Amino acid sequence: MIVLSKIDYGIYIYGNSPKTTLKYLKSPYHQAARRSICAFPTSPIKNILAEAGLPTIEERHRELISKLVVKLIFSKNSVIDKDIHQSIRHKSKKRIQSSISKIIDKAHEMELQFKKPRKILLSYPPWHIKPDSILMNLAHYNKANTSNSVYCSLFSDISSELKKDGWEFIFTDGSKSLSHTSFAVTSENGFILRIGSLPESTSIFTAEAFAILHALKITMENNGKFIICSDSISVLRAINNPNNNTDLISSIRNKIAMMPKKIKLMWTPGHVNIRGNEEADKAANSAKEAPVFQFNAFTKQDLKTRINKNLKTLQQTEWSLYHHHYKKVNPTKSxxxxxxxxxxxxxxxxxxxxxxxxxxxxxxxxxxxxxxxxxxxxxxxxxxxxxxxxxxxxxxxxxxxxxxxxxxxxxxxxxxxxxxxxxxxxxxxxxx
Structure with missing residues (x-):
């Protein structure tokens, strides 16, 4: 632990050093790992590190550089942003690269799109959201103990009262499979208002939140009063949570605060035969096969998940090419x-x-x-x-x-x- 912490501290400096320099770091690191598990002195270091659950110097370097990629993409520092844009624009490499350009190169090696998401100008604090802007009436009923017919009846009663006051209903939904992520916004009768595809690594949480964000944009462009229904209780709770300051959630909260008398959100349980919710679910699933717009929407956590998945896949690929007795007792390198x-x-x-x-x-x-x-x-x-x-x-x-x-x-x-x-x-x- 002591040796690894010291190595991590300087990894950004020695990460591009020649192999002869790295030998001075590897020796104490490998010796510490060998002694920690009482391995025989001649045991292969690859086996020792796998048995100890420690990464190689090269793997550790890739992991920490990847963390810097996330920090750079979501950086709010104007000076760093300027350096990033300059490094991306310069196609010819300089003789002496900056640290930022080296990290961008690493991102390209991992097939990560170094495209910064659009910045959101926040003008409303979280406490400007009125309590009645997010309707959670149906969330008071336990879904495991509430039948579909009861939910449909309750939703019908609530929607009927709201429609009397001139409120119109819009439904949103997100869909995620092993190879596809998409979202859809529909009217109550199933007419598709917005549909799109998202990066494969985008989480279902982001897809649901992105659908709500697009529904908000649609309502702001049209006259009338709208209630946006979503079956993602986690997204609605995140919007209600003032401590959640992620860009996507803050943008949704900002738009709701701008027009409290025009827009409301409402939780509706999924897959209980509420027509609008079922239509939105079908539309989101249909985006897997239909040609739709591709939106570059992702959160910091989505990017971390994708990077960790890429790193794990790379390590497993390297391990699959390794031939030794030890691989028979530890085929997955766990x-x-x-x-x-x-x-x-x-x-x-x-x-x-x-x-x-x-x-x-x-x-x-x-x-x-x-x-x-x-x-x-x-x-x-x-x-x-x-x-x-x-x-x-x-x-x-x-x-x-x-x-x-x-x-x-x-x-x-x-x-x-x-x-x-x-x-x-x-x-x-x-x-x-």
């Missing part, structure tokens, strides 16, 4: 969680057997002797041979692990498996 009620020595034995480097098979690397030979099988003695082909170890494994394979046991570091592995080591008289 850090194991060891029980705390066992002696350290037993856990160390289990870890070293997972890593595939033990004194019996790799002591010769330190003593500079010849590679050990299995006397019974007359072949090179390594961890794969011991666990898979050795005539001596096979009957011992059958008696200790029963029907389970040794690799399945090593994948799951619970107390029982650790005890069985130590029993196997003692019986076979392996030196770890």
């Amino acid at each position: 850090p194991p969680k060891y029980p705390t009620n066992l002696p350290k020595r037993k856990i160390t034995n289990f870890v070293r057997l997972r890593l595939g480097h033990i004194s019996t098979t790799h002591q010769h690397l330190l003593t500079r002797n010849n590679h050990p030979i299995c006397v019974t099988c007359n072949t090179t003695l390594n961890i794969s041979h011991i666990l898979e082909n050795c005539q001596i170890s096979k009957p011992i494994m059958d008696s200790v692990f029963k029907n389970l394979s040794i690799y399945d046991t090593l994948k799951n570091p619970n107390s029982k498996n650790i005890e069985n592995v130590n029993k196997f080591i003692e019986t076979l008289k392996l030196t770890l």
